[in-house]
Amino acid sequence: MKWKKRYEIDVPFIDQQHCEWFKRVDQLGRAIEKGKASVEMATALKFVVEYTQKHFIDEQAYMQEIQYPGAASQHKLHKSFEKYIVDVLTNLKRGKDVPAQQLFQFMTDWMKEHILKEDAQIAAFVSQGRGTDASQTPAQNSPDDPLKEKLDELAAMRASDLITEEDFASKKSDMLGNFAAGPCSAAGADSIFKLQKLKTYIADGLLAEADLDVGRQALACNVNVGKELGRLNGNKARMMHLKTLLDEKIINTEQFESHKAEILSQM
Numbered sequence: 582m583k584w585k586k587r588y589e590i591d592v593p594f595i596d597q598q599h600c601e602w603f604k605r606v607d608q609l610g611r612a613i614e615k616g617k618a619s620v621e622m623a624t625a626l627k628f629v630v631e632y633t634q635k636h637f638i639d640e641q642a643y644m645q646e647i648q649y650p651g652a653a654s655q656h657k658l659h660k661s662f663e664k665y666i667v668d669v670l671t672n673l674k675r676g677k678d679v680p681a682q683q684l685f686q687f688m689t690d691w692m693k694e695h696i697l698k699e700d701a702q703i704a705a706f707v708s709q710g711r712g713t714d715a716s717q718t719p720a721q722n723s724p725d726d727p728l729k730e731k732l733d734e735l736a737a738m739r740a741s742d743l744i745t746e747e748d749f750a751s752k753k754s755d756m757l758g759n760f761a762a763g764p765c766s767a768a769g770a771d772s773i774f775k776l777q778k779l780k781t782y783i784a785d786g787l788l789a790e791a792d793l794d795v796g797r798q799a800l801a802c803n804v805n806v807g808k809e810l811g812r813l814n815g816n817k818a819r820m821m822h823l824k825t826l827l828d829e830k831i832i833n834t835e836q837f838e839s840h841k842a843e844i845l846s847q848m
């Protein structure tokens with residue numbers, strides 16, 4: 582579990598913490614490899630748990646500070662990972678048998694994927710100039726969240742039996758479509774920003790998982806990749822954004838390849 586440059590997301594304090602996090606997990610990996618006694622493994626894992634908790638607290642505070650729209654779904658992911666490793670530690674301390682190799686594999690896979698997929702989006706958000714300057718963060722300056730308000734209103738109408746389940750479902754999918762097609766709101770919200778926003782609505786219980794796919798499809802139909810990439814500073818940021826669009830299934834491989842070629846041709 583070695584730290585590599587490709588895991589850097591270009592937010593210095595986060596990169597630094599991720600690097601330390603990797604080091605501690607690497608130590609745990611070595612303890613496992615040597616078949617160390619469970620007491621020693623527990624010590625190494627405790628060392629990892631403590632740093633994981635610190636990192637998540639710091640990262641969450643940062644997301645809040647920059648008003649990152651995906652903070653709620655990140656928080657959820659952090660929580661479930663934290664619970665997993667704390668449970669393993671508890672079992673180890675109680676002298677229970679722990680499938681160490683599996684644990685290690687799961688942890689390292691999770692961390693790499695989380696950094697490259699989720700944490701990288703925090704950096705993309707910042708690099709689009711929406712994070713660092715509070716005056717540019719949409720959430721702070723526009724207390725009203727039009728889609729959220731509409732969804733709330735619609736849910737209230739359904740709850741009072743004023744509309745049918747069918748009305749509710751069809752209107753909701755209209756709303757998602759309009760949201761995806763709608764103008765980029767304050768400070769240039771792009772499709773990833775919109776998707777993150779939809780994810781927060783899931784975390785808030787306003788939308789169901791299936792709605793996310795509807796939103797994703799609507800975003801895929803409306804995305805203007807060239808425009809979104811054009812807003813970013815630097816080719817690495819553009820490539821990261823492009824990769825996120827692909828990972829989030831907003832663009833397909835063909836679109837990815839053609840934009841990648843364009844980015845590379847400009848270097």
Ligand SMILES: [Fe+2]
Nearest residue numbers: 640655699700
């Ligand atoms: Fe994270």
Ligand SMILES: [Fe+2]
Nearest residue numbers: 599640696700
């Ligand atoms: Fe992180």
